[in-house]
Amino acid sequence: MFRRKHTSHFNLDDAEQRQAKINELRAALGPLSAHGEKYCNEACLERYLEARNWNVDKSRKMLEQSLKWRADNRPEAIRWPDVSAEAETGKMYRASFPDREGKTVVVMRPAKQNTSSHEGQVQHLVYTLENAVLSLPEGQDKMVWLIDFTGWTLAHATPIKTARESMSVLQNHYPERLAIAFLFNAPKVFEASFKVLKRLVDPKSLKKLNFVYKENEESMKIMYRHIDPEVLPVEFGGQNNAVYSHEEYSKLMTNDDIKTASFWAADVNHVTNGHSVPEVTPQ
Numbered sequence: 001m002f003r004r005k006h007t008s009h010f011n012l013d014d015a016e017q018r019q020a021k022i023n024e025l026r027a028a029l030g031p032l033s034a035h036g037e038k039y040c041n042e043a044c045l046e047r048y049l050e051a052r053n054w055n056v057d058k059s060r061k062m063l064e065q066s067l068k069w070r071a072d073n074r075p076e077a078i079r080w081p082d083v084s085a086e087a088e089t090g091k092m093y094r095a096s097f098p099d100r101e102g103k104t105v106v107v108m109r110p111a112k113q114n115t116s117s118h119e120g121q122v123q124h125l126v127y128t129l130e131n132a133v134l135s136l137p138e139g140q141d142k143m144v145w146l147i148d149f150t151g152w153t154l155a156h157a158t159p160i161k162t163a164r165e166s167m168s169v170l171q172n173h174y175p176e177r178l179a180i181a182f183l184f185n186a187p188k189v190f191e192a193s194f195k196v197l198k199r200l201v202d203p204k205s206l207k208k209l210n211f212v213y214k215e216n217e218e219s220m221k222i223m224y225r226h227i228d229p230e231v232l233p234v235e236f237g238g239q240n241n242a243v244y245s246h247e248e249y250s251k252l253m254t255n256d257d258i259k260t261a262s263f264w265a266a267d268v269n270h271v272t273n274g275h276s277v278p279e280v281t282p283q
Helices: 015-029 035-039 041-050 056-073 118-134 160-173 190-200 218-222 246-263
Strands: 092-096 107-108 143-150 178-184 209-212
Touching: 015 035, 015 056, 041 056, 056 160, 092 178, 107 118, 118 160, 118 246, 160 190, 178 218, 209 218, 218 246
Parallel strands: 107 143, 143 178, 178 209
Antiparallel strands: 092 107
């Protein structure tokens, strides 16, 4: 008689099995550059595994694509002067307040769009994400998004090309970075646009989107559970009188650029027998 082939099932709650998957992914990646080594820490590997339901082969392919994207686009090399013009109206910025757990909050205000540059808008998004990630406190690897639709009309709708690339960047190269998102005061007319955008968003991320309205106390309670109303600005239904100042934010980002440069200062290729190790060697 033939014996049934034993198939082991992965248990997400089993720490040893999770660690084994992380080790397997690290081994599958092969040798990495100094930049790759710094980027592919254990938390990073776990995020990519989680994004691909702990399938090592799919996670490896996704991570290799991200490493190639980072090598080609060098997001860590973007500096504030490169995106300052895009940020003048405060359409997207790292908030001065965290959520209740200390996670970084990123504010997006699509009605404040001030340019028509596809490349500029995507670069600004990448810069903000990189800055938000480096600003996360130890032990946190996800951020909160507060998307303010106050004043938004169809005239502010993001061109489909920019929306597609933005979603591609977010989902493919910053996987499992979103903890929760609040869509604040979204008008009825946004619903039609959202139906189109939903097709670009993966199901896991869709579950993290919450529509909240300043005049609806019950919906605001959802946001208050994550962000203390005492630190939340008045314009978002909180008690903090702080408003976006491009001048002050520019000073903050200029200082943060120094921190970013310091963090990636060791980003030089390892040299082995006179040859540099590639960003990633596919297995």
